[in-house]
Amino acid sequence: MAEDNIIYIGKKPAMNYVLAVVTQFNSAGKDVTIKARGKSISRAVDVAEITRNRFLKDAAVKDIRISTEMIKEEDGSTSNVSSIEIVLGK
Amino acid sequence: MAEDNIIYIGKKPAMNYVLAVVTQFNSAGKDVTIKARGKSISRAVDVAEITRNRFLKDAAVKDIRISTEMIKEEDGSTSNVSSIEIVLGK
Numbered sequence: 001m002a003e004d005n006i007i008y009i010g011k012k013p014a015m016n017y018v019l020a021v022v023t024q025f026n027s028a029g030k031d032v033t034i035k036a037r038g039k040s041i042s043r044a045v046d047v048a049e050i051t052r053n054r055f056l057k058d059a060a061v062k063d064i065r066i067s068t069e070m071i072k073e074e075d076g077s078t079s080n081v082s083s084i085e086i087v088l089g090k
Numbered sequence: 091m092a093e094d095n096i097i098y099i100g101k102k103p104a105m106n107y108v109l110a111v112v113t114q115f116n117s118a119g120k121d122v123t124i125k126a127r128g129k130s131i132s133r134a135v136d137v138a139e140i141t142r143n144r145f146l147k148d149a150a151v152k153d154i155r156i157s158t159e160m161i162k163e164e165d166g167s168t169s170n171v172s173s174i175e176i177v178l179g180k
Binding site (some may be wrong): 027067084086 | 129131138151155
């Protein structure tokens with residue numbers, strides 16, 4: 001299942017996530033999906049690029065998908081937030 | 091030339107760029123490329139998603155590319171910045 005290999009990008013420094021992606025990639029030996037929402041999307045692209053350029057030179061971006069997710073706020077209203085999925089593989 | 095149809099995303103509100111993309115798309119009648127670097131990448135995804143979901147429902151994301159650009163700082167040093175290109179078309 002691809003679901004096993006997802007790294008969610010939050011607000012920590014990019015390098016934290018790069019290490020997670022590299023570890024996951026090397027241990028599972030299959031595709032890793034990097035996911036982020038909202039302002040973390042920029043960091044997700046940084047993570048993919050740093051991973052590919054510096055640590056896993058044989059990895060390639062296999063797919064990039066963008067979408068919109070509906071978020072339920074605490075007051076019951078909803079708002080839309082963009083999201084990205086970047087699939088790294090060999 | 092695809093080069094004629096590029097919208098560069100900066101720090102203004104996303105809706106400013108959405109209007110530019112819609113205008114460009116309708117007047118040129120061909121693919122529009124949305125480009126951004128660094129922290130503006132998140133906004134580029136917002137612009138693509140808002141355009142597609144609200145204004146140009148017949149438009150699709152035809153391609154998404156990410157890359158790393160080397161930026162020359164004022165002091166002569168260089169730093170890397172991630173960039174994204176999102177191609178919207180019919």
